Amino acid sequence: MSRTVSAARSAAGGYAEYVTAPARQFARKPATVGHEEAAAVPLAALTAWQALVDTAELRAGQRVLIHAAAGGVGHFAVQFAEHLGAYVLATASGGRHAWLKELGADEVIDYTTVRFEDVARDVDVVIDLVGDIHDRTSMRSLEVLRPDGLLVAIPAGVSPELADAARARGVRVTPFLVEPDGAALTRIAELIDAAEVVVEVEDVFPLEQAALAHTRGENGRTRGKLVLRATA
Numbered sequence: 001m002s003r004t005v006s007a008a009r010s011a012a013g014g015y016a017e018y019v020t021a022p023a024r025q026f027a028r029k030p031a032t033v034g035h036e037e038a039a040a041v042p043l044a045a046l047t048a049w050q051a052l053v054d055t056a057e058l059r060a061g062q063r064v065l066i067h068a069a070a071g072g073v074g075h076f077a078v079q080f081a082e083h084l085g086a087y088v089l090a091t092a093s094g095g096r097h098a099w100l101k102e103l104g105a106d107e108v109i110d111y112t113t114v115r116f117e118d119v120a121r122d123v124d125v126v127i128d129l130v131g132d133i134h135d136r137t138s139m140r141s142l143e144v145l146r147p148d149g150l151l152v153a154i155p156a157g158v159s160p161e162l163a164d165a166a167r168a169r170g171v172r173v174t175p176f177l178v179e180p181d182g183a184a185l186t187r188i189a190e191l192i193d194a195a196e197v198v199v200e201v202e203d204v205f206p207l208e209q210a211a212l213a214h215t216r217g218e219n220g221r222t223r224g225k226l227v228l229r230a231t232a
Contacts, residue, residue, distance in 0.1 A: 015210055017230045027185035030192040037199040040072070040225035045188045045197075047178040048077035048127075051152045052084065055176060056125040060085025065120050065144060067137055068129035069105065070096035072217075072225040073154070077127050078103045079197045089123065091116050096223065103198070120144040131156035138162055138173075145171040152176050200224025 029038040052058045064081045068074045069090030081088045082104025090105040097108040109116045123144045128151060130137040138153050142165055145151060150172045153162065157175040166173040191197040204227045205213040213226050 015207060015228055015230065021180070024182050025180035027182045027189055030189040032193045032195070033199055036204050036227050036229065037201055039227050040199050040201050041188065041192070042185060043178065044072040044225055045076045046181060046184060047073045047154065047176075048080050049184050049188060050178055050181070051127050051154060051176055052077060052080050052125070053184075055152055055174060056127075056150055058084050058086050058125055061087070062124040063087045063089065063122060064125045064127065065089040065091070065116070065123045065141070066105075066127045066129070067091045067111075067116075067141070068220070069100055069108070070223055071129060071220070072222065074127075074129055075100075075103060075200050075224050076197070077129075078105050079191075083191065083196055086125075089120050093221075099223070116140070117143040122146050124149050126151045128153050129155060132159065132162065139165060142166055142169050142171055142173075145169070148172065150174065201227050203227070204229055 029035070058064060058081060064086045066074055066077045066081065066088065069078050070092040078088055078090055078100060088105045089107045089109065090100050091109045091111045092100055093112050094110045097110070100108050109119055117140050121144060124146055126141045126145060128138050128141055131153065132138045133156060138151065138156070139162060141151050147170045151166065152174055154176045158173045162173055188197065192199060200223060202223045202225065207228050207230050210228055213228055216222065217226050
């Protein structure tokens with residue numbers, strides 16, 4: 001029997017062989033990648049795209065700092081920002097630097113050896129995929145922004161403390177929540193098929209090992225995405 005999930009219970013996704021959802025949320029799979037790579041795209045790539053394009057309205061020539069740049073969302077954000085013509089700064093451990101530069105990062109900062117606020121300057125947009133739960137990353141990111149620059153706080157949102165600190169510094173902060181968007185997915189698929197964006201899948205797990213996959217992902221050390229295979 002096929003496992004199913006109802007859109008009424010989980011409007012934007014779930015772990016299943018089959019799903020139901022409004023037609024506007026779907027897009028054709030990129031023709032140049034397999035199903036496992038395609039499965040890595042929707043949530044992560046849409047998060048990066050909507051944060052940069054719809055929320056930050058990133059423009060060519062602007063400077064963007066992307067935290068956790070080697071992760072699932074981060075590696076897409078680096079590529080989209082480069083595609084948009086921005087100057088891309090990225091934080092990642094040292095072993096990811098060469099790869100991130102291949103993806104389009106102009107500068108990569110090793111957060112394990114240097115404080116990013118000591119080297120990043122005059123940033124227009126910060127895409128924060130870490131949050132204040134780790135070493136007050138969001139709060140420290142305010143220090144690198146230009147006046148009226150924007151911090152997009154993705155995992156934890158904007159606390160009253162962060163909002164107050166941003167106002168005091170003359171910069172902006174905004175929370176973020178990704179939304180299903182078939183049109184944006186279609187555009188992302190076009191970039192993948194044009195070889196302008198690559199999809200990095202570090203590992204694939206059977207559905208029965210979903211808990212293990214979550215444990216692996218929560219360690220914050222993955223390169224690209226982890227994928228669940230719903231069929232045998």
